[in-house]
Amino acid sequence: MAKWYKTESIRPNEWVCGYCGNMVGGDEGYFGIQPPNHSWDGDNPGNDFVYVCPRCKNPTVFVHERGNVVQIPGPLFGNDVDGLPETVEALYREIRECVKSGCYTSAVLSERKLLMHIAVDNGAEAGKSFYDYVGYLSDAGYVPPNGKDWVDEIRKRSNEANHEIVMATQEDACQLLDFIEMLLKFIYEFPSRVRRK
Structure with a gap:
């Protein structure tokens, strides 16, 4: 030191x-x-x-x-999540670093990619569209019942960042990251806690 x-x-x-x-x-x-x-x-x-x-x-x-x-340097946005697979954990950390650095469009595009990783890691077929992956997570019960509006918002914002000439805002990146953190805890952290017991 x-x-x-x-x-x-x-x-x-x-x-x-x-x-x-x-x-x-x-x-x-x-x-x-x-x-x-x-x-x-x-x-x-x-x-x-x-x-x-x-x-x-x-x-x-x-x-x-x-x-x-x-x-x-600012603090990382969001919280650590236990029990993540290596690639999911690396991408989640990268997104938090993007938000910390003010790279909000990069964060939103990476958040989109992370949701695709999560879906495939949990049984979705590879090679599908982002829309299909978000629908899979919702239909397979990985999104809480009151989270359907979040799913639609993610589809909309990620589509704008990916297909239109717009810059994502801090609010866009942080709201999506909040949602992803909740999903990661729900899908990975809580089940890993039960397995440890």
Whole structure:
């Protein structure tokens, strides 16, 4: 682990570390100034800060950008899911990294691909259309009864991202990822918990 040189005590902060994923708090790091402030006051909320994670010792930067405070690297969106097959887990992680990096169109297209993987992994015939795979998941009982509207929304948004010249939004990517996380827990995590018992 790195030992950071000449860190200072700065304004305390809490954040989810983009490296280790832990909820942490700390007051060790560095601060910069934002013109026209020109203040070296480490307690000034207008300054940019670099915090050192007390768990993994990696740096996290908080900068002011267009009136918002942006964390770099940000935390992964969504939650870890246990019991996933290797390819499903790798693609799910890749999607979470896309959302974290602001690559929302890439995330939506990958979410579409992940749903296809999930369907085939659970008995759907390979080589079918995305529409068929989403229908399979719904018809085979992998989607809860009140989730049918989500299925239609996924079909619509994924079609737009794949076949039209539009960019996906953060909301598009995050809503689809919420749905996929729920499916992954329902299809993989909960059954794996029962098997472990």
